[in-house]
Amino acid sequence: MKHPKPDKDEFKEIILRKKISSKVHFIELHIDTDVIRYFTEKFNRKWIEPSLAKDRDSQEEVLKNYIECWYQLGYDCLRFTGDFRFSANLSFTSKQRVGEDTALLSHRKRKWVEEGKGIITCWEDFEKYPWPSLKELNLWPFEFVSKNLPDGMGILTCFSPGVLEIISNDLFGLETLSYLLYDDPDLVKIVANKVGELIYGAYKKIIGLDKLVGFFQGDDMGFKTSTLLPPDTLRKYILPWHKRFAKLAHDNGLIYILHNCGYCESIMEDLIEDVKIDAKHSFEDAVMPAAEFKKKYGNKISVLGGVDMDKLCRLEERKLRRYVRDILDKCMPGGGYALGSGNSITNYVPIKNYLAMLDEGAKWGR
Numbered sequence: 001m002k003h004p005k006p007d008k009d010e011f012k013e014i015i016l017r018k019k020i021s022s023k024v025h026f027i028e029l030h031i032d033t034d035v036i037r038y039f040t041e042k043f044n045r046k047w048i049e050p051s052l053a054k055d056r057d058s059q060e061e062v063l064k065n066y067i068e069c070w071y072q073l074g075y076d077c078l079r080f081t082g083d084f085r086f087s088a089n090l091s092f093t094s095k096q097r098v099g100e101d102t103a104l105l106s107h108r109k110r111k112w113v114e115e116g117k118g119i120i121t122c123w124e125d126f127e128k129y130p131w132p133s134l135k136e137l138n139l140w141p142f143e144f145v146s147k148n149l150p151d152g153m154g155i156l157t158c159f160s161p162g163v164l165e166i167i168s169n170d171l172f173g174l175e176t177l178s179y180l181l182y183d184d185p186d187l188v189k190i191v192a193n194k195v196g197e198l199i200y201g202a203y204k205k206i207i208g209l210d211k212l213v214g215f216f217q218g219d220d221m222g223f224k225t226s227t228l229l230p231p232d233t234l235r236k237y238i239l240p241w242h243k244r245f246a247k248l249a250h251d252n253g254l255i256y257i258l259h260n261c262g263y264c265e266s267i268m269e270d271l272i273e274d275v276k277i278d279a280k281h282s283f284e285d286a287v288m289p290a291a292e293f294k295k296k297y298g299n300k301i302s303v304l305g306g307v308d309m310d311k312l313c314r315l316e317e318r319k320l321r322r323y324v325r326d327i328l329d330k331c332m333p334g335g336g337y338a339l340g341s342g343n344s345i346t347n348y349v350p351i352k353n354y355l356a357m358l359d360e361g362a363k364w365g366r
Contacts, residue, residue: 001074008154011076020335024361027338034105034347040065079156092170105347118173134201154213159202162219164238196241214255222262231266243275283342291330302336309342324360
């Protein structure tokens with residue numbers, strides 16, 4: 001953007017469906033570090049690898065690079081997650097597999113979660129697990145970002161993956177979790193509640209931060225054709241925590257956005273009527289295109305993103321532009337929509353396609 005004009009207040013009103021904007025607003029769950037590096041160097045700024053930022057000065061430069069990237073690309077809000085080693089984050093010890101990253105802009109290894117047997121398999125493991133401490137949650141990176149955001153920009157926060165993601169990916173492993181739901185549901189309940197309390201406590205600590213717009217929590221609950229766990233199981237162990245997160249946000253004048261990959265039709269009414277999310281993020285055309293979701297639920301909640309990752313990565317530019325315009329034509333009328341990828345700007349998304357998506361958003365309606 002030659003002259004970015006972020007407007008966090010209008011963005012918030014659009015998410016709450018209180019205003020129909022004359023322009024397209026952008027949103028992303030995540031922009032990969034490798035992509036941030038690409039644009040930082042294009043902006044003729046000095047790149048500092050976040051993992052190598054050992055002192056406060058270099059850490060502040062890392063944060064400035066992130067701010068500048070989100071700002072120059074035209075976002076109203078920077079989703080700040082505390083992904084950096086020096087930042088405030090709820091870090092859960094887990095088993096992970098590491099392999100080569102073959103993405104276009106890769107500068108690092110790629111990690112995979114343990115799906116089988118995780119780090120907690122019994123009560124003894126639970127008692128020995130090194131749980132993160134809220135007392136050690138240092139919020140200075142959030143405060144620094146808040147103070148250094150350009151005029152008009154806001155922050156969407158998230159301290160960790162969601163409750164289901166942590167217990168299935170980091171702690172139990174999805175296979176072990178599935179067995180424990182029948183063999184020892186009390187263990188599942190206490191672990192889920194422990195995780196939920198930590199996430200809730202982290203959000204409580206950030207309340208009152210200047211320029212804070214809301215919580216943008218991720219928690220993948222589905223795959224292509226179904227939820228990962230039975231809907232009633234999600235209602236028992238997972239959704240009550242999202243309800244608490246949403247209430248905390250709303251009680252403090254903030255919005256609550258949920259990123260949820262995969263099929264979630266069987267719990268969508270729960271998310272809208274009981275949890276009371278303000279917007280849903282993450283859409284795959286193979287599951288339910290964003291335009292179809294907007295037609296079905298757009299009178300109740302906002303729709304975010306929707307540019308299918310497969311198409312964003314593989315369509316040639318002319319066809320991609322036509323595809324993005326079609327999404328905008330169907331989702332922008334009536335308000336309650338912001339443009340972005342169906343998931344995240346990963347390091348395997350072609351930069352020219354990413355910029356084409358943003359360009360179509362900037363041009364739409366003119």
